[in-house]
Amino acid sequence: MLSSRLAFLLAPLCLGAYGVVRILDGLDGSRGPGFAWTAGHLFFLAGLVFFVQAFRTMWTMAGRSRLATAGFAAGIAGALAVGVQFGIDIVVGFLSEDRARMDACFTQIQNTPGVEAAFYSYGPMLFFVGMIVLVTLLAVRRRVPWWAPVPVLVDVVLPLLDKDFIPLGAALLLVAFAPLMREQAPGTRSPAPRTAPRTPRARP
Numbered sequence: 001m002l003s004s005r006l007a008f009l010l011a012p013l014c015l016g017a018y019g020v021v022r023i024l025d026g027l028d029g030s031r032g033p034g035f036a037w038t039a040g041h042l043f044f045l046a047g048l049v050f051f052v053q054a055f056r057t058m059w060t061m062a063g064r065s066r067l068a069t070a071g072f073a074a075g076i077a078g079a080l081a082v083g084v085q086f087g088i089d090i091v092v093g094f095l096s097e098d099r100a101r102m103d104a105c106f107t108q109i110q111n112t113p114g115v116e117a118a119f120y121s122y123g124p125m126l127f128f129v130g131m132i133v134l135v136t137l138l139a140v141r142r143r144v145p146w147w148a149p150v151p152v153l154v155d156v157v158l159p160l161l162d163k164d165f166i167p168l169g170a171a172l173l174l175v176a177f178a179p180l181m182r183e184q185a186p187g188t189r190s191p192a193p194r195t196a197p198r199t200p201r202a203r204p
Helices: 006-027 033-062 066-095 099-110 116-141 149-161 163-181
Strands: none
Touching: 006 163, 033 066, 033 116, 033 163, 066 099, 066 116, 066 149, 099 116, 116 149, 149 163
16 A cells, blocks of 8 residues: 555645646647646546545544544545546547537536536535645644645645646645655554564573
């Protein structure tokens, strides 16, 4: 099983990779369909897997209190919503021959009752709410520095200003998660120190 500490490293790295590929995909003035569109979205979906594991670890470190459980549940629900959104994006990219066709498909999908709210607006917000709640609880318990929730909050705000800031937000998450990479995974014990075997004393 993947180390919990490794998840705190891989989650922001995958997010950053998605952001970089997204920028490269738009250099020709259009994003998708094509290899870059699919690769970028697969990076993000991989990141979601690591984020889910990171959320579970933070939930445990936060004592599994009611508030921690609410934050964890929100994060998981948001991750599912974002996962569905990105899955739709990949399928639409495969089925479309150009960006105009993609836009037409997205319009048709998002006009389906409930889809826009669940997977494109309110649903994905739960992912970020859950992450902020969990990191804040860890700061209160002094498992991370008091300032750790700040870069997480900035990471949430930056894509609202411009999605090209996603790699910068991912770098800030690495800073916020750095103390957690040094934490011992919950439920594990440090190996007992090895002692030299005792040699029998010679009898007089």
